[in-house]
Amino acid sequence: MSGDAALLLALAAFGVGTGAASGLLGVGGGTLMVPFLTLAVGLSQHAAEATSLVVILPTAIAGSLALRRRGVGDLGLALRFGVLGALGAAGGALLALGLPATTLRVVFAVFLAMVGLRLVRDAVRA
Amino acid sequence: MTDQLLHAPGSLAERRPRRPLDLQLVAIGVVGGVFSGLLGVGGGVIMVPLLVLWAGYGQREAHALSLGAIIPISIGGILTFGFAGHVHWLDAVALTVGAVAGARFGAGLLTRIDERTLKIVFGCFLVAVAIAMGAHA
Numbered sequence: 001m002s003g004d005a006a007l008l009l010a011l012a013a014f015g016v017g018t019g020a021a022s023g024l025l026g027v028g029g030g031t032l033m034v035p036f037l038t039l040a041v042g043l044s045q046h047a048a049e050a051t052s053l054v055v056i057l058p059t060a061i062a063g064s065l066a067l068r069r070r071g072v073g074d075l076g077l078a079l080r081f082g083v084l085g086a087l088g089a090a091g092g093a094l095l096a097l098g099l100p101a102t103t104l105r106v107v108f109a110v111f112l113a114m115v116g117l118r119l120v121r122d123a124v125r126a
Numbered sequence: 127m128t129d130q131l132l133h134a135p136g137s138l139a140e141r142r143p144r145r146p147l148d149l150q151l152v153a154i155g156v157v158g159g160v161f162s163g164l165l166g167v168g169g170g171v172i173m174v175p176l177l178v179l180w181a182g183y184g185q186r187e188a189h190a191l192s193l194g195a196i197i198p199i200s201i202g203g204i205l206t207f208g209f210a211g212h213v214h215w216l217d218a219v220a221l222t223v224g225a226v227a228g229a230r231f232g233a234g235l236l237t238r239i240d241e242r243t244l245k246i247v248f249g250c251f252l253v254a255v256a257i258a259m260g261a262h263a
Contacts, residue, residue: 023229
């Protein structure tokens with residue numbers, strides 16, 4: 001029981017970190033939560049992804065409302081293209097069933113590393 | 127106060143003028159959504175770079191747009207993943223309690239941080255995510 005309480009506390013603390021990254025970086029935080037939930041908490045890949053998506057929703061709402069109050073961004077526009085993105089998400093989820101997850105992660109990881117380095121390089125040169 | 131906010135350097139004045147929903151934004155939303163569905167993430171790590179490098183948004187504006195778009199995208203992902211049976215609700219609630227507080231803090235920071243620092247922080251975050259994902263694979 002105390003182990004459970006400790007785990008929940010650790011999850012809440014980890015959530016503060018992913019939430020802060022989410023609000024600052026405009027991401028959902030799933031890239032941090034999914035590995036944490038599988039590797040540290042021991043959930044299956046499917047359970048980790050589903051749990052992560054459930055956390056992402058209120059996190060994105062809280063961050064977006066805070067930004068809207070401060071006049072940053074255009075929430076109406078974001079929601080409109082996000083609705084179309086939701087259709088893409090449905091397609092992606094179906095596609096995921098037919099693709100090898102490992103290949104997908106490697107390709108995505110290489111892509112992210114390239115983009116990340118380019119952004120840092122741009123900023124450093126600016 | 128509003129006037130001050132609008133004209134502070136490195137703040138809202140650097141925003142691009144508001145634009146309508148165009149094909150480019152639609153494409154970015156769909157790509158973000160597909161990645162969200164594929165990997166069970168929000169899709170921001172792909173939408174933010176596209177908004178900045180392809181659509182030409184400022185870093186701050188891109189982050190805010192991405193976060194807003196994640197709201198419907200995550201709903202789509204939750205519905206398609208068929209969340210019944212897979213979600214660990216107690217874990218989700220604990221994470222959410224922390225994440226909502228963290229998001230408010232992070233969003234506050236986003237409004238104050240300068241664009242250049244933000245770009246470097248985001249770039250490093252992407253590289254870290256890439257390493258984590260490569261290790262995970």
